Amino acid sequence: MSKALEGVRVVDMTHVQAGPVCTQLLAYMGADVIKIERPGGGDVTRSQLRDLEDVDSLYFTMLNGNKRSLTLNMKSDEGKEVFTKLLERSDVVVENFGPGVMDRLGYPWERIHEINPEIIYASLKGFGPGALEKAKAYENIAQATGGAMSTTGFEDGPPVATGAQIGDSGNAVHLFGAICAALYQRTQTGRGQRVQISMRAGILNLCRVKLRDQQRLEHGPLREYPNQEFGDFVPRSGNASGGGQPGWAVRCKPTTEKGANAWLYVVIQPQVWEPLMNKIGRPDLIENPDYATPEARLPHLQDIFDVIEEWTIKRTKWEAFEELNSINVPCGPVLSTKDLIEDEGLRAEGLIVDVDHPDRGTYSTVGCPFTLSDSPVEVTRSPLLGEHSAEILEELLDIQESELERLSAAGAV
Numbered sequence: 001m002s003k004a005l006e007g008v009r010v011v012d013m014t015h016v017q018a019g020p021v022c023t024q025l026l027a028y029m030g031a032d033v034i035k036i037e038r039p040g041g042g043d044v045t046r047s048q049l050r051d052l053e054d055v056d057s058l059y060f061t062m063l064n065g066n067k068r069s070l071t072l073n074m075k076s077d078e079g080k081e082v083f084t085k086l087l088e089r090s091d092v093v094v095e096n097f098g099p100g101v102m103d104r105l106g107y108p109w110e111r112i113h114e115i116n117p118e119i120i121y122a123s124l125k126g127f128g129p130g131a132l133e134k135a136k137a138y139e140n141i142a143q144a145t146g147g148a149m150s151t152t153g154f155e156d157g158p159p160v161a162t163g164a165q166i167g168d169s170g171n172a173v174h175l176f177g178a179i180c181a182a183l184y185q186r187t188q189t190g191r192g193q194r195v196q197i198s199m200r201a202g203i204l205n206l207c208r209v210k211l212r213d214q215q216r217l218e219h220g221p222l223r224e225y226p227n228q229e230f231g232d233f234v235p236r237s238g239n240a241s242g243g244g245q246p247g248w249a250v251r252c253k254p255t256t257e258k259g260a261n262a263w264l265y266v267v268i269q270p271q272v273w274e275p276l277m278n279k280i281g282r283p284d285l286i287e288n289p290d291y292a293t294p295e296a297r298l299p300h301l302q303d304i305f306d307v308i309e310e311w312t313i314k315r316t317k318w319e320a321f322e323e324l325n326s327i328n329v330p331c332g333p334v335l336s337t338k339d340l341i342e343d344e345g346l347r348a349e350g351l352i353v354d355v356d357h358p359d360r361g362t363y364s365t366v367g368c369p370f371t372l373s374d375s376p377v378e379v380t381r382s383p384l385l386g387e388h389s390a391e392i393l394e395e396l397l398d399i400q401e402s403e404l405e406r407l408s409a410a411g412a413v
């Protein structure tokens with residue numbers, strides 16, 4: 001069966017997390033992704049957070065599956081020559097270097113567009129134009145500057161970063177979507193274009209509802225929030241959804257000595273109020289005027305979740321989930337990373353996948369988060385550094401062994 005992006009060649013100059021996750025998605029969709037790396041060390045993540053000596057880290061292997069690796073010294077004349085030819089023969093080039101790096105290498109957008117007017121040049125930076133434009137950025141800097149940290153955590157505690165990598169992997173998804181849109185437009189115009197995203201822009205997009213609440217504040221307190229007092233900005237609201245349906249994480253019976261993650265997240269839709277109160281043995285609250293309607297419940301949400309917790313604490317999170325789910329109460333157990341990686345259902349779904357690697361043996365990785373009925377994904381391992389250099393140079397640029405030796409001796413590949 002064909003793949004959605006079969007025939008699309010991607011020059012992948014990305015490193016660390018945000019860029020590589022984007023190009024891995026392009027590769028999952030069938031694009032030929034050629035990862036360009038500095039000879040010697042390659043992407044810095046190959047050797048960061050290593051669990052095994054001298055073996056590509058899980059940080060690298062889990063973000064760079066399904067790609068080919070070409071080593072190229074972009075600061076040498078020979079390396080630039082090869083890169084220019086690659087651009088001529090490719091559809092997309094992606095990079096997430098610090099500000100100004102591509103210009104310093106001699107490849108601003110104008111030059112790339114001149115070399116190949118059909119190529120899509122996608123870049124991800126920390127920030128767009130303005131005061132922060134020249135700043136480098138990592139995950140939590142994006143979360144801090146895009147509105148995520150100031151709205152995450154509890155009111156009386158410090159701002160908190162999420163475990164989900166919304167700045168890096170989250171923006172990789174934004175960039176993936178933008179590249180696919182540009183590829184589609186090219187089918188009509190025949191022209192490539194420049195695609196740009198900043199990590200902060202992506203976070204802001206994910207914080208859209210918090211900006212909604214910022215404007216609602218002008219008309220009074222946010223009554224769906226558990227907070228008692230409001231200033232002139234959206235406060236941290238713990239585990240409240242702050243949305244149309246109130247929710248909270250309630251404690252359950254621990255199953256391990258440490259009791260880690262013995263929690264269930266419960267949402268009270270209006271239509272489940274009655275069955276929920278019956279289930280937890282509090283039918284007296286159903287018609288109580290302080291609790292009978294969603295509006296009446298707003299000032300008492302904390303009391304209500306305390307009452308629910310008196311019931312869940314006698315059950316494990318899975319027992320409580322089964323019982324509440326059976327009466328259609330939206331809820332979900334708080335799952336640990338151990339729960340997830342050992343989950344047979346996620347493996348059956350192809351979301352946790354085992355891959356063989358020549359140096360590290362088998363490792364588990366995360367598969368493609370979506371499915372296309374006409375474009376199956378087969379997850380393959382990440383490449384070793386420069387594993388496909390000879391193959392790519394011969395196949396695409398007709399560079400034979402003797403020339404390859406010259407390039408290698410010059411330190412270009």
Ligand code: CAO
Pocket residue numbers: 016017018019036037038039072073074075096097098099100101104105124125126135136137138139168199
């Ligand atoms: N051959 C030769 N040189 C190469 C090369 C190659 N194949 N690939 C990269 N380089 C060089 C670049 O030319 C550049 O050198 P100069 O600084 O001399 O121009 C350097 O390697 C890379 O610079 P950088 O600024 O991208 O890297 P850094 O480690 O200093 O900063 C990061 C890393 C992530 C902070 C920065 O790249 C950045 O802000 N990127 C944009 C935001 C982003 O993606 N952040 C995600 C981080 S994941 O948590």
